[in-house]
Amino acid sequence: MTRLRWALADGLTLVGRELGRLRHDPGELVAALMFPAVMVVLFGYVFGSAIQVPGGGDYREYLMPGLFAMVTFSSVMGVMTRTAADASRGVMDRFRSLPMARSAVPFGQTGADLLVGLLMLAVMVAAGLLVGWRAHLGPGPAAQAVLLMVVLRYALAWAGVYAGLAVRDDRVADALVPLFLPFTMVSNAFVPTGGMPGWLRFLADWNPVSALTAAARELFGNPGAPAGDPAWPLAHPVAAVLLWSAALLAIFVPLSLRAHRR
Amino acid sequence: MTDAIVVAEGLRKSFGGVHALRGLDLRVRRGTVCAVLGPNGAGKTTAVRVLATLSAPDAGHARVAGHDVVRQAGEVRARIGLAGQYAAVDEKLTGRANLRMFGRLSHLSRREAHRRADELLDRFGLTEAADRRVGGYSGGMRRRLDLIASLVRRPEVLFLDEPTTGLDPRGRGEIWDAVRELVADGTTVLLTTQYLDEADRLADDVTVVDHGRVIATGTPDELKATIGDRLDVVVEDPAALRPAAAVLRGLAGTDPTTTGDDRLSVALPGGGLRLAGVVRELDRAGVAAADVRLRRPTLDEVFLRLTEEPVR
Ligand SMILES: Nc1ncnc2c1ncn2[C@@H]1O[C@H](COP(=O)(O)OP(=O)(O)OP(=O)(O)O)[C@@H](O)[C@H]1O
Numbered sequence: 001m002t003r004l005r006w007a008l009a010d011g012l013t014l015v016g017r018e019l020g021r022l023r024h025d026p027g028e029l030v031a032a033l034m035f036p037a038v039m040v041v042l043f044g045y046v047f048g049s050a051i052q053v054p055g056g057g058d059y060r061e062y063l064m065p066g067l068f069a070m071v072t073f074s075s076v077m078g079v080m081t082r083t084a085a086d087a088s089r090g091v092m093d094r095f096r097s098l099p100m101a102r103s104a105v106p107f108g109q110t111g112a113d114l115l116v117g118l119l120m121l122a123v124m125v126a127a128g129l130l131v132g133w134r135a136h137l138g139p140g141p142a143a144q145a146v147l148l149m150v151v152l153r154y155a156l157a158w159a160g161v162y163a164g165l166a167v168r169d170d171r172v173a174d175a176l177v178p179l180f181l182p183f184t185m186v187s188n189a190f191v192p193t194g195g196m197p198g199w200l201r202f203l204a205d206w207n208p209v210s211a212l213t214a215a216a217r218e219l220f221g222n223p224g225a226p227a228g229d230p231a232w233p234l235a236h237p238v239a240a241v242l243l244w245s246a247a248l249l250a251i252f253v254p255l256s257l258r259a260h261r262r
Numbered sequence: 263m264t265d266a267i268v269v270a271e272g273l274r275k276s277f278g279g280v281h282a283l284r285g286l287d288l289r290v291r292r293g294t295v296c297a298v299l300g301p302n303g304a305g306k307t308t309a310v311r312v313l314a315t316l317s318a319p320d321a322g323h324a325r326v327a328g329h330d331v332v333r334q335a336g337e338v339r340a341r342i343g344l345a346g347q348y349a350a351v352d353e354k355l356t357g358r359a360n361l362r363m364f365g366r367l368s369h370l371s372r373r374e375a376h377r378r379a380d381e382l383l384d385r386f387g388l389t390e391a392a393d394r395r396v397g398g399y400s401g402g403m404r405r406r407l408d409l410i411a412s413l414v415r416r417p418e419v420l421f422l423d424e425p426t427t428g429l430d431p432r433g434r435g436e437i438w439d440a441v442r443e444l445v446a447d448g449t450t451v452l453l454t455t456q457y458l459d460e461a462d463r464l465a466d467d468v469t470v471v472d473h474g475r476v477i478a479t480g481t482p483d484e485l486k487a488t489i490g491d492r493l494d495v496v497v498e499d500p501a502a503l504r505p506a507a508a509v510l511r512g513l514a515g516t517d518p519t520t521t522g523d524d525r526l527s528v529a530l531p532g533g534g535l536r537l538a539g540v541v542r543e544l545d546r547a548g549v550a551a552a553d554v555r556l557r558r559p560t561l562d563e564v565f566l567r568l569t570e571e572p573v574r
């Protein structure tokens with residue numbers, strides 16, 4: 001009982017730590033929040049003018065679910081770099097020499113990331129509403145879409161914990177961050193996958209970014225529903241996102257906890 | 263003497279093909295400062311990490327504050343503090359926020375964690391900087407914060423891995439004062455260092471480690487006694503260095519080392535020599551000596567002597 005209570009308290013202390021970091025370094029928070037807003041302008045107006053939405057419809061309506069997915073996936077990178085920084089600076093060693101629950105560190109980090117993620121999502125929604133994006137199917141499905149993003153984000157954060165512990169060097173982690181962009185781009189987030197060469201289309205269709213984007217389009221009632229006979233994850237995007245989340249958690253929670261106990 | 267609060271026996275630890283610890287034994291008496299000396303790569307950090315429950319030894323065992331570091335790691339963690347070789351504080355938080363966080367994570371109540379943070383900041387002269395981000399601290403302040411972060415829970419045993427590396431003399435002095443104060447309060451301190459004068463000033467006992475093994479142990483004075491006294495000679499004319507060296511070689515039976523343009527130093531055999539005899543011999547060889555002095559060796563000389571011999 002007291003054990004569990006302390007584990008919870010430790011986790012909350014570490015969530016507080018992450019929030020404290022943001023408070024003392026508001027520049028970082030502003031930059032993190034600017035990123036999605038810049039993406040809306042960049043893709044919505046710069047690239048969007050040249051892209052045809054399949055089945056017709058406004059490109060910005062098509063784009064927003066993709067950007068929501070992109071923001072969701074940024075949690076891997078954020079958590080990875082923070083975990084790697086702790087591991088390389090010896091902060092992790094100090095945590096491990098304290099009588100605290102060792103699992104509190106990843107739980108705290110992923111929990112804090114969730115709060116940051118919700119904030120980013122809120123900014124993103126506001127930016128979307130400004131450029132004319134709407135959730136057309138009402139609050140129920142919209143809430144489901146947000147819930148899906150939150151669930152997948154949390155699962156992705158655990159992949160970030162494991163990646164951070166695996167690289168153990170914040171410079172390596174920083175160098176890995178740019179990989180994030182091509183990963184999210186090879187998907188249906190910005191352009192339909194139909195026009196891609198076969199092998200790339202296969203990757204894009206099975207990219208979890210695509211599943212989340214498709215699920216969000218479906219639940220928000222935005223254009224871009226795949227035509228013809230789409231790959232399974234795009235035909236059943238909600239189930240695909242839930243499966244992805246479950247798989248990520250099943251793999252990375254035990255791996256990360258074991259790495260922490262080591 | 264028998265009240266050892268840290269006991270390690272036969273610790274072994276390898277990383278791939280690198281044998282970092284090869285049967286290390288260690289004892290630290292309660293309430294004392296034990297310095298672990300050793301060249302780079304000797305295994306000091308590895309030993310501290312094993313004792314602080316951060317990594318498990320491949321073989322051997324260790325008890326800290328009465329508990330086994332592997333089987334009762336939780337009990338050990340509740341009784342130790344650790345300041346590692348690299349300052350382990352969150353640079354994006356203020357000093358105060360760091361201490362409060364570590365206090366909470368050491369399972370102090372919120373109020374107690376706040377009180378303890380204020381108390382430590384005050385006692386170690388960081389109150390003024392307490393509400394600034396650690397990223398803007400000087401190296402010395404950061405080290406001091408790192409040290410007090412390991413004190414939030416009043417550890418019985420404090421492990422300090424090279425606590426003053428990279429600090430200026432003033433920063434080092436501040437850390438030394440802090441360590442002395444802690445020991446006066448009854449804390450046992452095990453510190454690793456590459457600075458011999460640090461061990462000389464702070465430590466009750468010194469353990470010299472090389473290639474993952476203890477090669478000497480004793481008080482600083484005992485260690486100095488093992489290599490005998492030294493004779494330093496300063497000649498008036500640098501040209502007289504050669505004949506002076508010949509005289510010293512004859513007297514001491516070993517080769518003297520040149521320690522400057524006009525000075526020599528030589529280790530003396532067990533019995534030692536009379537100063538008057540040395541002066542007479544130099545005179546006879548026509549060497550005008552500006553200064554002839556008999557002294558105890560420094561710990562540096564002990565260390566060099568101990569670690570230069572091939573260890574098998
Ligand atoms: N995690 C590790 N992986 C691989 N090798 C390691 C690891 N940790 C230590 N070693 C190796 O073990 C040996 C002992 O290292 P250790 O860090 O304990 O030495 P040290 O006495 O603390 O040295 P220094 O004075 O440089 O801090 C070195 O050869 C080092 O390269």
Ligand SMILES: [Mg+2]
Pocket residue numbers: 306307308347423
């Ligand atoms: Mg070291």
